[in-house]
Amino acid sequence: MSTDNSISRVVGDAAYKSIHDAKILIVGAGGIGCELLKNVVLSGFKKVEIIDLDTIDLSNLNRQFLFQSRHIKRSKAVVAKETASLFNPSVDITAHCDNVKDPKYNIKWFQSFDVVFGALDNIDARRHVNKMCLAANTPLIESGTTGYCGNVQVIIKDTFECYDCQVKPTPKTYPVCTIRSTPSAPIHTIVWSKSYLLPQVFGEAEDQGELDKAAMEGENANEIKTLREEQDSFNKVREAVVAEGGARVLFDNIFNHDVKRLLQMEDMWKNRVPPTPLDFEASLDSNTHATESGSADSGIVDQRKLTLGDNVKLFIDATDRLAKRAVSTKQPIEFDKDDKDTLDFVTASSNLRSAVYTIPTKTIFEVKEMAGNIIPAIATTNAIIAGEQTLKAINVLQRRLDLCKPCVYLGSQLTAVSFETPNPACGTCQDTFIPLPVKNDEVSLQQLIDAVRSVVDVYKSSDDGEARELSVFEKERLLYDPDFDENVDKSLSDMGCHTNTFITIVDEDGEYENVTVVLAPLETDSQDKYVLPSSSSVKQPGKKYRPPPPPPAPENPRKRGREEDANTYTEDAQGVLTIEDSEDEEPPAKKTHNETITLDDSDDDVQVVQEKGEEKVTNDTSKPEETAAPAPAPAPAQEAPGTGKPDDPISLDDD
Numbered sequence: 044m045s046t047d048n049s050i051s052r053v054v055g056d057a058a059y060k061s062i063h064d065a066k067i068l069i070v071g072a073g074g075i076g077c078e079l080l081k082n083v084v085l086s087g088f089k090k091v092e093i094i095d096l097d098t099i100d101l102s103n104l105n106r107q108f109l110f111q112s113r114h115i116k117r118s119k120a121v122v123a124k125e126t127a128s129l130f131n132p133s134v135d136i137t138a139h140c141d142n143v144k145d146p147k148y149n150i151k152w153f154q155s156f157d158v159v160f161g162a163l164d165n166i167d168a169r170r171h172v173n174k175m176c177l178a179a180n181t182p183l184i185e186s187g188t189t190g191y192c193g194n195v196q197v198i199i200k201d202t203f204e205c206y207d208c209q210v211k212p213t214p215k216t217y218p219v220c221t222i223r224s225t226p227s228a229p230i231h232t233i234v235w236s237k238s239y240l241l242p243q244v245f246g247e248a249e250d251q252g253e254l255d256k257a258a259m260e261g262e263n264a265n266e267i268k269t270l271r272e273e274q275d276s277f278n279k280v281r282e283a284v285v286a287e288g289g290a291r292v293l294f295d296n297i298f299n300h301d302v303k304r305l306l307q308m309e310d311m312w313k314n315r316v317p318p319t320p321l322d323f324e325a326s327l328d329s330n331t332h333a334t335e336s337g338s339a340d341s342g343i344v345d346q347r348k349l350t351l352g353d354n355v356k357l358f359i360d361a362t363d364r365l366a367k368r369a370v371s372t373k374q375p376i377e378f379d380k381d382d383k384d385t386l387d388f389v390t391a392s393s394n395l396r397s398a399v400y401t402i403p404t405k406t407i408f409e410v411k412e413m414a415g416n417i418i419p420a421i422a423t424t425n426a427i428i429a430g431e432q433t434l435k436a437i438n439v440l441q442r443r444l445d446l447c448k449p450c451v452y453l454g455s456q457l458t459a460v461s462f463e464t465p466n467p468a469c470g471t472c473q474d475t476f477i478p479l480p481v482k483n484d485e486v487s488l489q490q491l492i493d494a495v496r497s498v499v500d501v502y503k504s505s506d507d508g509e510a511r512e513l514s515v516f517e518k519e520r521l522l523y524d525p526d527f528d529e530n531v532d533k534s535l536s537d538m539g540c541h542t543n544t545f546i547t548i549v550d551e552d553g554e555y556e557n558v559t560v561v562l563a564p565l566e567t568d569s570q571d572k573y574v575l576p577s578s579s580s581v582k583q584p585g586k587k588y589r590p591p592p593p594p595p596a597p598e599n600p601r602k603r604g605r606e607e608d609a610n611t612y613t614e615d616a617q618g619v620l621t622i623e624d625s626e627d628e629e630p631p632a633k634k635t636h637n638e639t640i641t642l643d644d645s646d647d648d649v650q651v652v653q654e655k656g657e658e659k660v661t662n663d664t665s666k667p668e669e670t671a672a673p674a675p676a677p678a679p680a681q682e683a684p685g686t687g688k689p690d691d692p693i694s695l696d697d698d
């Protein structure tokens with residue numbers, strides 16, 4: 044009996060046909076993606092596309108079984124296709140070695156699939172795919188794993204909640220000053236090295252934004268002043284290091300001069316052990332084990348204890364290597380756990396800083412684990428999750444939505460948790476999406492607004508019979524409102540709106556949900572400037588959700604403590620820190636007209652602002668208690684966990 048016959052016997056003819064005819068997309072060809080591709084080619088799917096931007100690394104081979112050592116450095120998507128095709132040559136697989144965020148993967152492309160599988164490892168890409176699938180009205184089967192935990196979630200517009208419906212756990216945060224002046228744990232020095240020192244010396248030149256923000260948030264003014272001085276002298280060091288390979292200059296600056304400068308702030312050290320500046324020559328000659336972990340005689344270099352002298356040598360060597368690279372490539376260098384030069388630099392410099400602050404130091408292996416946010420990826424977890432995704436896809440294709448409950452796996456069993464309907468306060472999935480093939484350079488903003496008005500019934504008039512007043516945003520950028528019409532004659536291209544730009548139209552009265560137009564390319568030989576769907580095919584926006592009043596504001600919200608204020612450095616799983624733009628972590632808030640309103644002194648205006656202020660709280664995407672959906676499972680499964688990428692933070696306890 045052929046494979047296809049066996050499949051149809053197992054799942055039934057109807058299911059087999061829906062599988063056979065379906066066109067599916069797998070986003071990500073890593074741990075979960077490889078398992079998925081293997082599953083789908085063996086389950087009767089015939090039209091599959093797979094996309095991944097990355098190439099195969101040695102470290103992938105222990106769990107990404109479509110890859111072998113001879114494939115290292117080749118495209119994951121392409122090799123996954125080649126290997127999976129051998130399992131079932133009758134499947135038509137298209138591989139894209141690309142970023143799924145590239146505009147060529149536009150709304151039409153997403154619309155061409157019956158099901159999309161998410162097999163990603165970072166929030167940003169997940170959020171993008173979530174939004175594209177909602178806009179395209181294509182079911183998304185989202186997944187994630189972290190060690191022995193994993194989850195699967197079916198996302199269908201207006202049926203199940205989306206990726207942004209639940210606020211993700213806030214990653215652990217550290218005050219700037221802990222990282223920059225008063226570290227007390229190895230992770231503090233590692234994050235300093237990875238997220239501050241390395242970018243400072245070899246990354247994009249820093250602006251003072253971070254310190255401005257810390258100052259505004261009320262961190263210690265004296266410390267900030269010292270840090271600003273440090274910054275100024277650092278800019279000179281940066282030039283010296285890159286131009287002359289001046290590792291020694293860098294060493295003296297950060298492990299000696301800066302430390303001496305900090306010591307002058309006597310108040311700071313009243314209740315803390317003061318740091319000890321390092322002398323270059325003495326440290327170089329020192330054989331003291333500046334480390335408490337690792338084994339001095341370990342045969343494995345990366346797991347060997349490093350003495351203070353070892354760390355100095357490693358620091359000089361890694362700095363020289365990076366300086367040469369910076370000079371020859373003229374490109375900023377970013378930390379990558381698999382890039383030996385950056386790993387050595389981060390290990391040596393964090394250990395030297397630990398020596399300054401009498402903090403235990405770490406081996407190269409440990410630093411790689413912590414700075415690279417390596418949570419052991421477990422092949423069986425990926426296999427279980429990908430298996431569940433495949434079954435869910437079959438149910439989705441047959442519209443058996445009762446069988447599409449979200450599932451969590453917590454190391455022993457896969458558990459279905461209760462369905463969650465979309466969060467009415469979600470800033471992503473409550474919008475009405477209108478895909479709009481358009482010639483961006485020929486259509487003005489006014490034409491776009493008029494076009495949308497013509498298909499959205501409730502925009503035609505408000506209660507007083509006048510045309511409803513609208514404002515228009517591109518992300519947080521205001522393009523138009525009734526008091527700001529400078530852009531109306533500009534073309535969409537002139538305003539930087541291209542394929543995959545989401546343009547959100549907001550009812551100024553706040554009565555109706557937003558409408559979001561998603562720009563798509565229009566065939567060049569088309570006579571039209573755009574192709575608008577008919578009014579009857581556009582789902583009309585519903586009434587805007589009005590949450591219950593917010594809880595009373597804290598007594599003095601402007602005067603918060605340092606620890607909770609600073610959120611520049613965030614810790615993810617395994618205590619690894621990265622600098623995060625906290626806005627990236629927040630699901631998009633609903634846009635309303637009041638985002639453009641600023642406080643005014645007059646009494647009347649204050650009144651207005653207070654009203655709007657209340658409304659603004661309503662735009663917070665965090666669910667009010669009454670409507671908050673129960674978490675699907677104990678942490679950490681709520682956030683589709685990543686498989687170990689630094690930009691996929693999951694908060695864990697401090698230790």
Ligand SMILES: Nc1ncnc2c1ncn2[C@@H]1O[C@H](COP(=O)(O)OP(=O)(O)OP(=O)(O)O)[C@@H](O)[C@H]1O
Binds near residue numbers: 097686
């Ligand atoms: N924007 C994106 N476009 C396309 N593919 C992406 C994008 N972001 C992430 N990916 C891919 O998603 C996959 C996720 O797989 P996985 O979680 O196993 O990560 P990995 O990089 O293979 O493993 P590790 O991070 O442990 O080295 C990766 O192959 C990654 O390249």
Ligand SMILES: [Zn+2]
Binds near residue numbers: 205466470
């Ligand atoms: Zn949502």
